[in-house]
Amino acid sequence: MPFIHFQDVSKSFGQTRVVENLDLEVEKGEFLSLLGPSGSGKTTILMMLAGFENASSGTILMDGERIEDLPPHRRGIGVVFQNYALFPHMTIAENVAFPLQMRGLGKAEIGERVRQGLERVRLGHLGDRRPDQLSGGQQQRVALTRALVFEPKVVLMDEPLGALDKQLREEMQLEIRELHRRLGLTVVFVTHDQGEALTMSNRIAIFDKGRISQIGTATAVYDHPENAFVAQFIGETNLLNATVAASDAAGTVLTLEGGPELRAGPGPTFRQGSVVMTSVRPERLHLHDDPRLGSIETRVDDVVYQGDHLRLHLSRGPLRLIARAERRLGAPALGGPAHVTVDPADVAVFPA
Ligand SMILES: Nc1ncnc2c1ncn2[C@@H]1O[C@H](COP(=O)(O)OP(=O)(O)OP(=O)(O)O)[C@@H](O)[C@H]1O
Ligand SMILES: [Mg+2]
Incomplete structure (x- = not known):
């Protein structure tokens, strides 16, 4: 039995459907x-899960029980929302x-619980201050503590790290992961940062217009996107138009724009x-410097240094490709040829 279960949940604001038949x-x-x-x-x-909005239809279960009629504070859910700030007139300790x-x-x-909670995020000495006397990162740690202090079963976080600089963000990511592991929490985490989602999560659900476009582990959604939306949304990709030359259970042979052939491994036919x-x-x-079996000959249009790697712009007639190359392999000559091969297992194909 799943711990949290959305069953055919929809939500409309007026005439607008914003969540569609969510399972x-x-x-x-x-x-x-x-x-x-x-x-x-x-x-x-x-x-809807926290109890601040009602579903228009469908059921939400927690531990097998319907939660629609429970007020927010009876659901055992802690929340850290970007717009659900600390109470400004209370001290840190009072907030927690x-x-x-x-x-x-x-x-x-x-x-006792307030003391322990603030110790855990290394803010034990700041309990008497007011929120505006803390840095952004410290305030986020207080918000996290406030969400965890009553030992919720579930923590919901809506872009909790959005306002923080990169270093603090990474520190907080580690902290949240550590708390998740140590306390065995169930976490539902919203982020705009796909890198953050890929590193933090057991699974990722990618939404498009109120529907789940794909859900799976980080590697599943990154390596095996099921549609063009997911392929483009997660990470960078070459999304190319193609025509099917042949297709069966063993794989699909594609003709790319301008004629070169690309092979995909087993998948849909x-x-x-x-x-x-x-x-x-x-x-x-x-x-490769030289042609290989099945390689596509391209021209190197641009080489961009990106610190640890090179980003190469390649073309062949109407076909444009972006490649990423390790710096230690050296930069190919601008305007020169580059012969490209791809493992069929790394080629995803979707209906157009
Ligand atoms: N209280 C409301 N009344 C009317 N429309 C709303 C309300 N809350 C949200 N919406 C609309 O519902 C849709 C979904 O909003 P939601 O805030 O869930 O999106 P989101 O995925 O969290 O977006 P973001 O990444 O920008 O935070 C939007 O079109 C929004 O305008
Ligand atoms: Mg939002």
Whole structure:
């Protein structure tokens, strides 16, 4: 039995459907990230789970029980929302104590839990300050502590690290991962940062217009995108138009724009002559100085240094490719040839 279960949940605001027939299961202890463009419904899903919005139809179960009629504070869910800031007129300690007071705990126990919670995020010495006397990162750590202090079963985080600089963000990512592991929390995490989703999550759900476009492990969605939207949304990719020359259970042979051939491994089969899209990650293009069996001859149009690697712009007639090459292999000559091969297992094919 899944721990959290959205069953055919839809949500409309007025005439606008923003979540469409959502079926989503989250396991106990899982770290699930929701990714998707602005307006795709991520926050709305968290708000329904937390109890701040009602679903228009469908059922949400937690531990097998319907939660629609439970008020937010009875759902055992901690929230860290970017727009759900600390109470400015309260001290840090009072902020953290608030959810415990709401739940009617005794004074001594509240004091002890607040102390422990703030210690855990190394803010024990700042309990008497007000939020505006803390840095952005410290405030986020307080918000996290406030969300965890009543030992929720589930923590929902809506872009909790969005406002932080890169270094602090990475520190907080480690901290959240550590808390997730240590406390066995179930986390549903919304982020705009796909790198963050790939490193933090057990699974990622990619949303498009209120629907799940694909859900799976980081490697599954990155290596085996099921459609062009996901391929483009996660990581960088070469998304190319192609025509099917042949296709069966063993693989598909594609003709790319301008005529070169590209082979894809086993996967769905397509009608010969049909127009499809194919996706190949830049780091999956192998470059050679000389032609090989099945290689595509391209021209090197541009070489861009990117610190640890090179980004190459390649072309062949109308075909444009981006490749990523390790710097230690040396830069190919501008305007010179590069012969490209791709492992069929690294080629994804979708209906156009
Ligand atoms: N209270 C509301 N009333 C009317 N429309 C709303 C309301 N809340 C959200 N919406 C609309 O629902 C859609 C989904 O919004 P939501 O906030 O869930 O998107 P999101 O995926 O979290 O986007 P972002 O990445 O920008 O935070 C948007 O089109 C938004 O305008
Ligand atoms: Mg949002």
